[in-house]
Amino acid sequence: MDILVRKAKKHDKEAFGQLIKMYTPSMYKAAKAILKNDEDTADAIQETVLTCWEKIGTLKKDKYFKTWLIRILINHCNQIYRERSRNISEVRLPEEGSMEENFAAVEWKEFLQCLDEKYRIVTILYYVEGFKIREIAQILDISEKTVSGRLATARDRMEKQYMREKPSAVIYQMNLKRKEMLL
Amino acid sequence: MMQFEEMMDRIGSNNEVPERVWKKLDNVLNDLPDYEEELPFRRRGRQYAAAAAITVSMGTAFCVSNPALAAKIPFIGRIFEEVENKIPFSGDYSEKAVLLEQTAKEDEEGNLHAASGVAKTDAGITFTASEVYCDGLSVFLTAQIEVEQGGLENLPGHYIDGGDATAEMMYLRGEWNLPGGDARSLSNDNLEGKVIDDNTFVGMLKLDLEDYKSGGGGLSLRLSSIGWDDVTMADAESISESYRIEGQWDFDIPFSVDTESVKEIAVGQEGGGYTLEKVFVSPYQVVTYVDVPYEDREITREEYEALAAEKTGGTKDLGITYEEYVEEAGKVYPFWNTVICNQDGEILFSNPEDVGKTVAAVDGKEISALHIFVFDDADADLEIEKSRLGNGTVDMKRAEETAVVSAEVEVK
The missing domain is CATH 2.60.40.1630 (bacillus anthracis domain)
Incomplete structure (x- = not known):
């Protein structure tokens, strides 16, 4: 990984491309946790890639590339979020989705609907991306205490939501199995 | 609590990114602007006298x-x-x-x-x-x-x-x-x-x-x-x-130099045109030197003058002569990277420095022997660095198979 970062810092396009693609799933989850739709998420990732390419020479420590990348992404997401909030009359087309969504996809949707953006992002960064609380505080420019507090609140709300909705998730699975049997 | 974490694990393990996101990403990656690589200019001609004493007498000092x-x-x-x-x-x-x-x-x-x-x-x-x-x-x-x-x-x-x-x-x-x-x-x-x-x-x-x-x-x-x-x-x-x-x-x-602490070990292991020449080991770091093969690139005087004009806004004084510039920029080196492990396969975190030189931190690890692998291929190198097993050791057998040079060096 460090080698790719070193080469990317010398503006090696191939190395940079490989690096970005490796982190795209992480960027996607973090951006979607804020923006909730794929179109804005794609825009945020696009802007992030351009900013990174321009500024990668300023990255001091190679091993903090991911932290640095996600921080830039969050800023672009916040920008898009603010712009979108100003254009509330804009019509958003419904997300295209697969008819045969898996359980994880269903849970992902539940997660997006159940929590506010500020709780979603700390949850994704901590549980999914594995950042430490201190790193999350740096990425989001908030105190470590605030990060811990938001994580606790997110868990609490999700626990209640998940426990309440688990029966419906179970029923969903049962329906899938029933469908398979019929076919 | 476990159910929540299990759910987050499932969300985390799902790495699907929609096609439209990949498409936009590919578009931007295919259209990245070009940047010129900064060449390492060494300044010459600024020689400094031997160090002066550091105690300064200042009246009542x-x-x-x-x-x-x-x-x-x-x-x-x-x-x-x-x-x-x-x-x-x-x-x-x-x-x-x-x-x-x-x-x-x-x-x-x-x-x-x-x-x-x-x-x-x-x-x-x-x-x-x-x-x-x-x-x-x-x-x-x-x-x-x-x-x-x-x-x-x-x-x-x-x-x-x-x-x-x-x-x-x-x-x-x-x-x-x-x-x-x-x-x-x-x-x-x-x-x-x-x-x-x-x-x-x-x-x-x-x-x-x-x-x-x-x-x-x-x-x-x-x-x-x-x-x-x-x-x-x-x-x-x-x-x-x-x-x-x-x-x-x-x-x-x-x-003064602590000469008792450092061990210099001649290696001389060759492979694919690369030679692991020597290793230095101190209580704090391991430094390896590899002779990396290179190709000469012809640099015309016109190219040098054009670069000087571009970088200096027309003054054409780069601070180094044409011959010095050819010496610096006239060699094209292929990919190289050195991975250094101790006798237990624990990787020593390192950074390559000048061409062929790698400096790795000991960070308190016990070192009785070193396994050193030189790679001429970025994918093979990346594979080994990512191969770190659950206990933090690398797959040394695989490293030996894919490295262009591998050597085991006794330290103690």
């Missing part, structure tokens, strides 16, 4: 013992002790380091102030050099930085290699050289250590020497700016160096 100065500048003289296990290239330096001779001046009220020889103040920042140590491969210098404006308590910590330990960092720019040597820029050379209070930072600076040095010398250090991060700054794109203070802090610091 006199040597004081540590306890007296300790009242004013408590960390001076024991910064190694304070930071040595908290930084990259950690190790036990404090017993071997030399305390820089501190002098002090008494003002009219009878207050002691740190010496002008090892303490310099400019632009509201006082930089005080404290201790020095040299293992022949690098010069390790500790220092205290006092910032009048404060704000150092907002310095973010960075995780250092391997564990949960953190260190803070202050960024230094300027130049340094040894007697008779070329001036070298401070680029990624930072003071790593810890914040003491809102105005005070202590840390260690590691300056790598070009080649192993067995005799003593003098370090001439000329700082032109000191910078640091501030976690409260909103400008996320400049994640580092929220503040940069320009100034002048010049030092001449004599040192």
